[in-house]
Amino acid sequence: MTLKINGLVGGYSRIPVLKDISFEVNSGQLVGLIGLNGAGKSTTINHIIGLLEPQKGNITIDDIKLKDNPKAYKGKLAYMPEMPVLYQELTLKEHLELTIMAYNLDPADTWKRANELLKTFRLDNKLDWFPANFSKGMRQKVMIVCAFMTKAQVYVIDEPFLGLDPLATRDLLNLVDTEKKRGAAILMSTHVLSTAQEYCDYFVLLHQGKIRAQGDLEELRSIFNDKQASLTDIYLGMTQDGHANE
Amino acid sequence: MPMNEIWNRRLKKYQSMLLRYSKYILNDHFVLALLFFAGGLGLAYSNFVRNLPQKAFWWEQPILIIILFLLLHVGKLASLLEEADKIFLLPKDYQMKDYLKLALKHSTLVSCATQLICMLVLAPFILRGLQWSFGMWCTLLVVQCLLKLSCLTLVVTSAYDTNVKQFLQQFCFRLTLLIVLAVGLYLNLILSLLFSLILAVVTNYFFNKASQRHVFKWNDVVVYEKGRLMTLYRFINMFTDVPQIVGQTKRRxxxxxxxxxxxxxxxxxxxxxxxxxxxxxxxxxxxxxxxxxxxxxxxxxxxxxxxxxxxxxxxxxxxxxxxxxxxxxxxxxxxxxxxxxxxxxxxxxxxxxxxxxxxxxxxxxxxxxxxxxxxxxxxxxxxxxxxxxxxxxxxxxxxxxxx
Structure with missing residues (x-):
């Protein structure tokens, strides 16, 4: 179970936003995608989930390209957007039913898992409500439940912490940890660097559409020549460096 | 930016929106069907009026009162305020009265035009059925317009925090409207004109008084305007797609x-x-x-x-x-x-x-x-x-x- 991004050049128009991006997310690994606003994180994610087509390079999950076998590719992937995306006219219960249908999951098993997740995120008494009317944090929790009930092989999580209360943040991190141990490959973009430093196994630092550096914390520290540096130090150093080069 | 400039910009934007959509409405086959329908109704109406006897039936006045009363509910106050105004116009809170006055003026003019059209439709019934003179019809039109002005003034007044109970106020106001209309149709039209004039002055006084309290109810005003626009959009949506028509989901x-x-x-x-x-x-x-x-x-x-x-x-x-x-x-x-x-x-x-x-x-x-x-x-x-x-x-x- 590996997500491989290989020489990706892409963007929304002909002028590419991403210039030659390559990295891997392996089974049992949590990779942090770090970068400023506009660095290209969301564009990278949109390429991975198939909303954008690469202009050059390719993206594979277990050596399958989206173009070659969309059903197999998409079936291995679960996505959690930065802004919760919900169906206006579906109740919470129907959102879960739809996910089960879409991913062809076993209803009995998945409902058991879903109920546990609902309980964890304190949504179990809201099954007949329209989640589109929930608060940001609660909608985010619905996204978490919908993504994690699929037991996907690859998770793509975009900025998950905004709007979550501390309890939900902890529960989400526990969930990510369990999935990692199960063998899922997880890519997470975030600005919350202290959390990223603590939980991610590997970092991809994006700046102006290019990868400035990648590696685990030790590797990043040696690239930036500072053995004590925190991820925040490295990140800020990198961006200021970038400004100086402009 | 002075308030009248904000209003003028809003009005221009709103009117160009209406113009844009009117093209779709007037182009559609649907209008043909409506014309057929209106033609049929018109024919039936003219037959009905022609067959009315010289002396008015007892039910003609009550029916007219109800119709006129319902007509007063046609046309809402267009404040053209938006959700974001709650934040961006908040510092202008104390100047909102000037803005509302412009909105009131505009809505009154539009409403008076609507009243005129409806009164023209009613004219055959009033002139022939009730045996009224043209002068009396004109007076009744003025009464209607003044009453509509009072209705709209009451709406702008409710943009401010008043201590009056909304339900009671609405009830008394509606009752007053009915009484003024009844006076005009049964007793004396000039008396009714006088009453409606007094009502307009009184509501205006309440508006001025309420606006001095400076507690502008942004939420209520925006919700009211949104509701008005949604009705409009829903109508337009029968002819063409309106992007604003989304929300509004019911569990059913x-x-x-x-x-x-x-x-x-x-x-x-x-x-x-x-x-x-x-x-x-x-x-x-x-x-x-x-x-x-x-x-x-x-x-x-x-x-x-x-x-x-x-x-x-x-x-x-x-x-x-x-x-x-x-x-x-x-x-x-x-x-x-x-x-x-x-x-x-x-x-x-x-x-x-x-x-x-x-x-x-x-x-x-x-x-x-x-x-x-x-x-x-x-x-x-x-x-x-x-x-x-x-x-x-x-x-x-x-x-x-x-x-």
Whole structure:
């Protein structure tokens, strides 16, 4: 179970936003995608989930390209957007039913898992409500439940912490940890660097559409020549460096 | 920026929006159908007026009072305020009175025009049925306009925090309107004119007094304006797609039994729920079906019934095509591991079911009313063919053009 991004050049128009991006997310690994606003994180994610087509390079999950076998590719992937995306006219219960249908999951098993997740995120008494009317944090929790009930092989999580209360943040991190141990490959973009430093196994630092550096914390520290540096130090150093080069 | 400039900009934007949409409304076949309908009604009305006797029936005044009273509820206050104004205009809180005055002026003018048109429609009834002179009709028009001004002033007053109980105030105000109208029709028109003038002055006094308290109820005003616009958009939405028509989802639990059989196909699951729970689609369907049903019920012959049935099935079908695109901007429909062909298949199936339902209802009215004459059987046959045309070629072309 590996997500491989290989020489990706892409963007929304002909002028590419991403210039030659390559990295891997392996089974049992949590990779942090770090970068400023506009660095290209969301564009990278949109390429991975198939909303954008690469202009050059390719993206594979277990050596399958989206173009070659969309059903197999998409079936291995679960996505959690930065802004919760919900169906206006579906109740919470129907959102879960739809996910089960879409991913062809076993209803009995998945409902058991879903109920546990609902309980964890304190949504179990809201099954007949329209989640589109929930608060940001609660909608985010619905996204978490919908993504994690699929037991996907690859998770793509975009900025998950905004709007979550501390309890939900902890529960989400526990969930990510369990999935990692199960063998899922997880890519997470975030600005919350202290959390990223603590939980991610590997970092991809994006700046102006290019990868400035990648590696685990030790590797990043040696690239930036500072053995004590925190991820925040490295990140800020990198961006200021970038400004100086402009 | 001074308040009148903000108002002028808003008004310009609003009017250009209305102009843009009016093109769609005036272009549509729907107007033709309405013209037919209005023509038929007009004919019946003129017959009715011609047959009224010289001496007025006892029920003519009460009916007129009720009609005039209801007319006063036509036309709302257009404040043209938006959600974001709660934040961006907050520092202008104390100047909102100037803005509201402009809004009041505009809405009053528009409402007076509406009153004039309705009074023109009522003129034959008033002049002939009640044997009134033209001068009296003019006086009644002025009374109506003054009363409408008071109604609108009361609305702007409620933008400010007053200590008055809303329900009680509304009740007393409505009662006053009825009394003024009754005085005009039964006792003395000049007295009624005087009363309506006093009412306008009094409401204006309350507005001035309330606005001095400086507690502007942003939320209420914005909600009111939103409601007004939604009514307008929903009307326009019968002719063309209005992007603002989204929200407004209702649970409608009693229809859940219809949804049970939809779990085989993701898109059928989504579309059927969207159709039932989103007022924009189910409302559109019901409105058009209702209108068609009424026209067919009063239709003079089978050819007209056939024309109307086909026209409205076409309109319903074409308008519901918009449902196909509802989920296009939801990222999840693009990342589900499913066959894309599911979408058009599901949509066709649902649309056909909806149109068949309309087909059954319209044909029951069309065929049962003339007690099953042979030539009327042409209606179900031809309109059924039309349904397969709409869900076949027309739908295919629409999908090709829009995806």
């Amino acid at each position: 639990k009693i229809f859940d039994f219809l949804l049970r059989s939809t779990s085989g196909n993701i898109y059928l699951f989504l579309y059927s729920r969207s159709f039932i729970r989103q007022s924009s689609f189910s409302g559109l369907f019901l409105r058009l079906l209702f209108l068609a049903g009424i026209i067919i019920f009063f239709s003079p012959n089978y050819l007209f019934s056939l024309l109307i049935a086909c026209l409205f099935l076409y309109l319903i079908g074409i308008q519901l095509f918009g449902l196909y695109l509802t989920f296009e901007d939801n990222v999840f429909t693009h990342i589900y591991p499913i066959d894309e062909s599911q979408q058009s298949f599901a949509f066709k199936k649902l649309l056909r079911k909806i149109l068949l339902l309309a087909w059954i209802i319209l044909n029951v009215i069309a065929v049962a009313k003339p007690l099953f004459k042979v030539e009327y059987l042409l209606i179900p046959v031809i309109s059924l063919g039309e349904i397969y045309l709409i869900t076949g070629i027309f739908l295919r072309n629409y999908i090709k053009k829009n995806t």
